[in-house]
Amino acid sequence: MAASDPHEEFDTVLVLDFGAQYAQVIARRVRDAHVYSEIVAPDIPVAELAQRRPAGIILSGGPKSVYSEGAPRVDPALFSLGVPVLGICYGQQLMAQALGGEVARTGAGEFGKTAFRADAGSLLLRDQPAEQTVWMSHNDTVVRAPDGFRVVGSTPGTPVAAFEDPERGLFGVQYHPEVTHTPHGQEVLKAFLGATCARPSWTAYSVIEASVAAVRDQIGAGRAVCGLSGGVDSAVAAALVERAIGERLTCVFVDHGLLRHGEAEQVEEAFGRHSAAHLVTVKAADRFLDKLAGVDDPETKRKIIGTEFVRTFEDAAADAAGDDGHATFLVQGTLYPDVIESGHGTAAVIKSHHNVGGLPQDMTFALVEPLRWLFKDEVRRVGEELGLPEDIVWRQPFPGPGLAVRIIGEVTRERLDLLRAADRIVGEELRRAGLEREIWQAFAVLPAIRSVGVQGDERTYGHPVILRAVTSEDAMTADFARIDWDVLEGIAGRVINEVPGINRMAYDITSKPPGTIEWE
Ligand code: XMP
Numbered sequence: 072m073a074a075s076d077p078h079e080e081f082d083t084v085l086v087l088d089f090g091a092q093y094a095q096v097i098a099r100r101v102r103d104a105h106v107y108s109e110i111v112a113p114d115i116p117v118a119e120l121a122q123r124r125p126a127g128i129i130l131s132g133g134p135k136s137v138y139s140e141g142a143p144r145v146d147p148a149l150f151s152l153g154v155p156v157l158g159i160c161y162g163q164q165l166m167a168q169a170l171g172g173e174v175a176r177t178g179a180g181e182f183g184k185t186a187f188r189a190d191a192g193s194l195l196l197r198d199q200p201a202e203q204t205v206w207m208s209h210n211d212t213v214v215r216a217p218d219g220f221r222v223v224g225s226t227p228g229t230p231v232a233a234f235e236d237p238e239r240g241l242f243g244v245q246y247h248p249e250v251t252h253t254p255h256g257q258e259v260l261k262a263f264l265g266a267t268c269a270r271p272s273w274t275a276y277s278v279i280e281a282s283v284a285a286v287r288d289q290i291g292a293g294r295a296v297c298g299l300s301g302g303v304d305s306a307v308a309a310a311l312v313e314r315a316i317g318e319r320l321t322c323v324f325v326d327h328g329l330l331r332h333g334e335a336e337q338v339e340e341a342f343g344r345h346s347a348a349h350l351v352t353v354k355a356a357d358r359f360l361d362k363l364a365g366v367d368d369p370e371t372k373r374k375i376i377g378t379e380f381v382r383t384f385e386d387a388a389a390d391a392a393g394d395d396g397h398a399t400f401l402v403q404g405t406l407y408p409d410v411i412e413s414g415h416g417t418a419a420v421i422k423s424h425h426n427v428g429g430l431p432q433d434m435t436f437a438l439v440e441p442l443r444w445l446f447k448d449e450v451r452r453v454g455e456e457l458g459l460p461e462d463i464v465w466r467q468p469f470p471g472p473g474l475a476v477r478i479i480g481e482v483t484r485e486r487l488d489l490l491r492a493a494d495r496i497v498g499e500e501l502r503r504a505g506l507e508r509e510i511w512q513a514f515a516v517l518p519a520i521r522s523v524g525v526q527g528d529e530r531t532y533g534h535p536v537i538l539r540a541v542t543s544e545d546a547m548t549a550d551f552a553r554i555d556w557d558v559l560e561g562i563a564g565r566v567i568n569e570v571p572g573i574n575r576m577a578y579d580i581t582s583k584p585p586g587t588i589e590w591e
Pocket of ligand 1: 468469546583586589
């Protein structure tokens with residue numbers, strides 16, 4: 072765990088999460104404005120909140136009605152801390168209720184894009200057009216603002232869609248300023264941040280400085296190892312630790328033979344040539360593929376790969392010990408969404424597939440997690456600032472078990488070669504179409520079926536491949552990417568023409584849920 076938490080060093084806005092769909096998005100948008108933001112549990116005691124000395128507090132939306140039984144409440148003492156507070160949606164209603172205003176079930180909820188009228192004299196909405204569109208998602212409505220508040224915005228169905236009491240630093244909006252469907256939303260957040268007086272010091276540069284200092288503190292004169300997966304998280308984590316402890320870091324890259332085209336070379340290039348850390352590449356394809364021979368059950372494949380990975384990694388880490396002994400620290404690329412998912416900030420249990428290959432129970436390493444406060448887009452900005460190559464920083468996520476979970480049925484060298492060739496073309500064509508960054512992940516999948524086709528007047532009985540391409544914010548949910556027909560045609564045409572044995576391509580239009588991103 073990182074030695075120091077950013078809120079000790081950066082002015083912080085705390086987001087109380089009342090179960091909002093958008094709580095993470097609020098924190099991300101605040102950080103986009105260069106103010107550090109963290110998500111905390113809604114029942115955090117006010118004394119504890121005060122102790123953390125936030126520059127501002129945001130009360131998020133939530134799915135409940137303030138009138139429903141067991142709905143989360145807010146302690147009115149929170150509004151007397153002298154800390155500016157912004158209530159969003161349910162948060163605004165809680166604020167109204169706690170301070171003597173009135174929330175009603177008008178029976179006229181608003182959902183989606185809604186016309187909004189902003190008052191010219193408002194601090195929160197200053198310099199914004201009087202008529203604009205906002206994104207709404209609510210049933211209950213504030214019908215009377217508390218004493219001392221001024222109503223500064225309304226919609227046809229909501230008389231008090233925005234209110235404020237700038238002297239006390241209290242603000243509320245019924246709509247969602249954090250989503251992109253509210254075009255002037257980021258201005259609302261910035262106006263609130265102005266009222267908090269938080270210093271906008273959260274930048275990639277300052278994150279690097281703070282993380283490097285924290286890692287130095289934690290590791291001291293010790294040694295660390297880091298498993299590289301080829302993905303952006305482990306690459307950035309390794310680069311940060313390398314800045315902190317230089318050659319006392321050893322990176323281990325296990326080439327299990329299940330990588331994409333050119334992947335091993337790219338990682339070796341990025342870390343072998345441009346980094347002071349030692350890079351140990353273990354060529355272990357035979358070892359993995361021998362163990363996978365004849366296996367077609369998805370979970371069994373994953374377990375075999377996980378076990379082989381840990382064994383290979385441990386051997387390599389032991390070989391990499393210096394004169395002053397073994398590494399006692401293990402660097403992990405755990406991200407903030409993993410931490411939040413495991414339970415508001417402090418929990419240590421991370422989804423196992425986010426640990427490279429799964430960690431052994433009897434592990435003696437202490438964990439170093441320099442990214443545990445960062446969102447993925449921040450990791451990428453830090454990677455760029457650290458000077459990592461663009462094709463590492465902007466690389467799409469890739470699962471630890473690699474192509475094995477994209478081959479349905481048995482994993483053989485021949486099937487790997489087929490999939491790798493098709494997957495390479497998918498990547499090239501999407502890059503050419505300029506879609507690489509807006510698509511979260513795009514890849515080919517090889518199913519365990521064959522199909523009939525006709526090529527050059529000859530009947531073929533070949534292999535179909537499936538194209539999977541999704542958009543996502545964090546991989547928890549995903550939608551299939553609406554790729555232009557011409558781009559799809561270009562991909563399919565090249566794959567079928569250039570990869571012998573493939574005679575058909577299908578496009579997967581399943582969202583997550585109910586599907587998952589990967590096929591196994
Ligand atoms: P699913 O398929 O569960 O994937 O929707 C969500 C995200 O996680 C990645 N993924 C993995 N990453 N080890 C990893 O490091 C794994 O075993 C694993 N399985 C899935 C997947 O690529 C997607 O980004």
